[in-house]
Amino acid sequence: MIDEQGIFLGASPNPSGLLPQHLNLRRANRHGLIAGATGTGKTVTLQGIAENFSAAGVPVFLADVKGDLSGISMAGSPTAKNADKLVARAAEIGLQNYSWGDNPAIFWDLYGEQGHPIRTTISEMGPLLLARLMNLNEVQEGVLNIAFRYADEQSLLLLDLGDLQAMLAHCAEHADELSTKYGNVTKASVGSIQRQLLQLDSQGGAHFFGEPALDIHDFLGVDDQGRGYVNVLAADKLMQSPKLYATFLLWLLSELFENLPEVGDPDKPKLVFFFDEAHLLFEDAPKALTDKIEQVVRLIRSKGVGVYFVTQNPIDVPEDVAAQLGNRVQHALRAFTPRDQKAISAAADTFRINPDLDVAKAIIELKVGEALVSVLQDDGSPSIVQRTLIAPPRSRLGPVDAKERAVIQSISPVAGKYDTVIDRESAEELLAAKADAAVAAAQAAQAQAEADKTAAIQAKMEAKQREAALKEQARQDAIAAREAAKPSGLDRALQSATRAAASSVGRQVANELGRAVFGGSSRRSSGGIAGQLVRGILGGLFK
Numbered sequence: 001m002i003d004e005q006g007i008f009l010g011a012s013p014n015p016s017g018l019l020p021q022h023l024n025l026r027r028a029n030r031h032g033l034i035a036g037a038t039g040t041g042k043t044v045t046l047q048g049i050a051e052n053f054s055a056a057g058v059p060v061f062l063a064d065v066k067g068d069l070s071g072i073s074m075a076g077s078p079t080a081k082n083a084d085k086l087v088a089r090a091a092e093i094g095l096q097n098y099s100w101g102d103n104p105a106i107f108w109d110l111y112g113e114q115g116h117p118i119r120t121t122i123s124e125m126g127p128l129l130l131a132r133l134m135n136l137n138e139v140q141e142g143v144l145n146i147a148f149r150y151a152d153e154q155s156l157l158l159l160d161l162g163d164l165q166a167m168l169a170h171c172a173e174h175a176d177e178l179s180t181k182y183g184n185v186t187k188a189s190v191g192s193i194q195r196q197l198l199q200l201d202s203q204g205g206a207h208f209f210g211e212p213a214l215d216i217h218d219f220l221g222v223d224d225q226g227r228g229y230v231n232v233l234a235a236d237k238l239m240q241s242p243k244l245y246a247t248f249l250l251w252l253l254s255e256l257f258e259n260l261p262e263v264g265d266p267d268k269p270k271l272v273f274f275f276d277e278a279h280l281l282f283e284d285a286p287k288a289l290t291d292k293i294e295q296v297v298r299l300i301r302s303k304g305v306g307v308y309f310v311t312q313n314p315i316d317v318p319e320d321v322a323a324q325l326g327n328r329v330q331h332a333l334r335a336f337t338p339r340d341q342k343a344i345s346a347a348a349d350t351f352r353i354n355p356d357l358d359v360a361k362a363i364i365e366l367k368v369g370e371a372l373v374s375v376l377q378d379d380g381s382p383s384i385v386q387r388t389l390i391a392p393p394r395s396r397l398g399p400v401d402a403k404e405r406a407v408i409q410s411i412s413p414v415a416g417k418y419d420t421v422i423d424r425e426s427a428e429e430l431l432a433a434k435a436d437a438a439v440a441a442a443q444a445a446q447a448q449a450e451a452d453k454t455a456a457i458q459a460k461m462e463a464k465q466r467e468a469a470l471k472e473q474a475r476q477d478a479i480a481a482r483e484a485a486k487p488s489g490l491d492r493a494l495q496s497a498t499r500a501a502a503s504s505v506g507r508q509v510a511n512e513l514g515r516a517v518f519g520g521s522s523r524r525s526s527g528g529i530a531g532q533l534v535r536g537i538l539g540g541l542f543k
Contacts, residue, residue: 001048001052001055001095001391002052002055002056003022005020005022005024006022006023006024006025006026006028007022007023007025007028007049007052007053007056008020008021008022008052008095008391009021009022009023009048009049009329009373009375009388009390009391010093010371010373010388010389010390010391011093011094011388011389011391012373012386012387012388012389013387013389018093018094019386020093020094021373021375021383021386021388022375023049023327023375024375024376024377024378025056025058025267025268025269026265026266026267026268026378027265027326027327027375027376027377027378027380028053028058028268028269028272028306028327029265029266029269029301029304029305029306030301030306030324030325030326030327030376030380031297031301031306031307031308031309031324031325031326031327032306032307032308032309032325032326032327032328032329032375033308033309033310033311033314033317033322033325033327033328033329033330034046034049034274034308034309034310034311034328034329034331035310035311035312035313035314035328035329035330035331035333035347036312036330036331036332036333036366036371037312037313037331037332037333037334038312039368040331040332040366040368040371041331041368041369041370041371041390042310042312042329042331042371043066043068043069043276043310044369044390044392044393044397045329045331045371045390046062046069046274046276046308046310047069047071047072047393047395047397048390048391048392048393049274049308050062050072050103050230050272050274051072051101051103051230051393051394051395053228053269053272054103054104054227054228054229054230055103055227056228056268057222057226057227057228057268058228058268058269058270058271058272059219059220059221059222059228059229059230059231059270059271059272060228060229060230060231060271060272060273060274061219061231061233061252061271061272061273061274062230062231062232062233062273062274062275062276063233063235063238063274063275063276063277064232064233064234064235064236064276065235065236065239065276065277065280066236066276066277067234067236067399068397068398068399069232069276069399070105070107070232070234070399070400070405071395071396071397071398071399071400072103072105072230072232072393072395072396073102073103073104073105073107073230073232073395073396073400073404073408074102074395074396074400074404075100075101075102075394075395075396076100076101076393076394076395076396076397077100077396078100080396080397080398081397081398082397085392086392086393086397087392089369089389089390089391089392090391090392092389093389093391095391095392098392098394099394100394100395101394101395102395103227103230103395104222104223104225104227104228104229104230105229105230105231105232105408106218106229106230106231106232106412106413106414107232107234107405107408107409107412108231108232108233108234109233109234110204110207110208110233110238110244110248111204111207111234111237111238112207112419113234113237114234114405115232115233115234115405115409116409116412116414116415116417116418116419117207117418117419117421118208118214118233118248118418119207119208119209119210119211119212119213119214119418120208120209120213120214120251120255121157121158121159121160121209121210121211121213122158122159122160122161122163122164122209123148123157123158123159124213124251124255125209125247125251126148127141127144127145127147127148128141129250129251129254129292130144131144132250132289132292133200133243133246133247133250133289134193134196134197134200135196135289136192136193136196139184139186139189140189140192140193142183142184143168143171143185143186143189143190143193144193146171146178146182146183146185147164147167147168147171149182150167150171150178150182151167151427156426156427156430156431157424157425157426157427158426158427159209159210159211159424159426159427160206160209160210160426160428161197161200161201161205161206161209162206162428163426163427163428164197164427165194165197165428166427166428166431166432167427167431168190168193168194168197169190169194169431170431171185171190172185172187172190172191175187175190199243200243200244200247203241203242203243203244204238204241204244205244205247208244208247208248210421210422210423211421211422211423211424212417212418212422214418216252216255216256216259216260217259218413218414218417219231219271220270220271221413229413235276239277239280242280242281242283242284242285245280245281246281246285246289249275249281249293250289250292250293250296253273253293253296253297253300253307254292254296256271256300256303256305257296257299257300257303257305260303260304260305261303262302262303263302263303263304264302264304266304269304269305269306270303270304270305271304271305271306272305272306272307272308273305273306273307273308274308274310275307275308275309275310276310277310277311277312278309278310278311278316278317279311279312279313279316279317281293282316282317282318290318290320290321291320293321294318294320294321294324297321297324298324301324308325308327309321309325313333313339313340313343314330314343314346314347314350315339315342315343315346322350326375326376326382327374327375327376328350328351328372328373328374328375329371329372329373329390330347330351330363330371330372330373331366331370331371332363332364332365332366332367332368332370332371333347333363333364334364335364344360344363344364345360347359347363347372348360348363351372351374351382351385352374352381352382352383352384352385353384353385354384354385354386357385357386357387359372359385362387366387369389369390369392370387370388370389370390371387371388371390372385372386372387372388373385373386373388374386
């Protein structure tokens with residue numbers, strides 16, 4: 001269903017015959033919108049357009065919100081439900097040689113459950129995108145920038161949420177030091193950012209941030225037949241985490257914008273995005289996020305990337321974004337509420353007027369598989385809106401089963417590349433090691449201080465013991481000296497003899513002197529005084 005005019009979308013019944021409607025490949029990067037109430041056939045329209053882009057050699061990325069778009073990887077079957085209606089539609093619009101066919105597909109899943117995991121690192125996301133996603137104020141964004149700057153200067157890798165949380169905690173602990181160099185860092189601002197990160201983590205952010213990070217060029221491959229790969233993101237679970245989904249979408253578009261070269265308007269897009277249930281993307285989104293999406297959608301066209309939003313109501317897409325959507329397929333809307341009536345009026349006003357068609361009335365009357373179509377022509381102008389019977393897809397309508405999914409994953413060109421988590425040493429581990437080292441150093445210093453204190457007490461006790469020992473030794477020496485000073489037995493005998501002799505001699509001398517003075521006896525003892533002295537000494541020795 002690809003010819004020189006582009007992708008065949010369907011045909012419009014006309015009094016003169018069928019009027020074919022084509023999506024011009026040279027204008028397919030001008031983005032588009034597929035809208036319609038539930039059950040009107042917009043998802044089938046998406047599937048048919050996506051498989052035709054693939055057949056034209058254009059890689060496709062689509063978010064599978066309900067789980068049924070995975071069937072694009074398998075060929076349809078004549079025995080499948082509604083197969084007869086698809087064949088009848090092909091005949092009704094004059095589609096020749098309609099046959100069933102599959103498409104080369106790669107399954108992805110942020111949670112790694114239904115496809116290859118998609119990851120990026122905190123560093124690749126950057127502080128600007130993170131700040132917008134978390135709706136941070138100017139002060140908090142400044143603190144986040146400081147954390148990234150400090151991590152870069154300290155060669156600390158920010159790979160996952162744990163790294164960023166650890167980095168912010170480190171900044172809070174060293175707020176005074178960092179404030180002097182980089183600007184004010186307050187614990188209150190850090191706490192606010194940590195709470196936002198916790199909310200992102202609770203929605204599954206831990207699955208999205210990490211390694212190995214996605215190489216965006218893996219979305220741009222073609223198979224050996226030259227068909228573009230259809231990258232199917234399992235988004236049924238992801239839709240329950242709108243903040244994570246918005247994070248992923250904004251990162252993906254920004255990554256493509258930053259990495260792809262400028263190509264202007266190529267003959268065909270380099271990649272086409274389809275975001276099913278796009279209203280879920282914009283609900284409760286902060287204005288900063290909506291502004292960023294609008295900016296990227298507006299600028300990514302020149303990179304050769306087309307973005308197509310699929311939603312229930314055209315007014316679900318913000319006006320600034322909707323203004324960039326040149327190719328439009330509008331399925332039926334229901335006028336049950338004032339909001340529905342407003343949407344019908346808005347949708348009718350966006351089309352190039354067809355004088356033969358009451359657009360507002362037709363939107364309500366459209367059947368399943370029928371739509372109002374207006375696309376950009378070769379000169380860039382929108383075509384006149386036409387009521388069109390949409391061409392049927394050739395692939396399966398409905399999901400693949402678990403076995404089929406496993407087989408497709410096993411033959412994927414990226415099989416094994418992203419399936420195993422890599423946990424390199426990064427900021428969280430290095431800061432933890434630094435903290436452990438600081439604790440160990442503090443413990444060692446405390447232990448050394450305790451040891452020094454114990455040693456000082458021991459030294460003091462030993463000094464007292466030495467002093468007491470010295471005093472005791474001095475006392476003992478004094479006693480010994482006194483003992484040594486006492487005369488021995490011989491000395492005492494000599495002293496006694498000497499004293500006795502001296503006493504005897506003294507008496508003799510006194511006697512002699514008395515007799516001499518007073519005239520006593522003249523008799524002398526044998527030997528005289530000298531002899532008596534000698535005898536007295538000798539007698540004292542032998543007592």
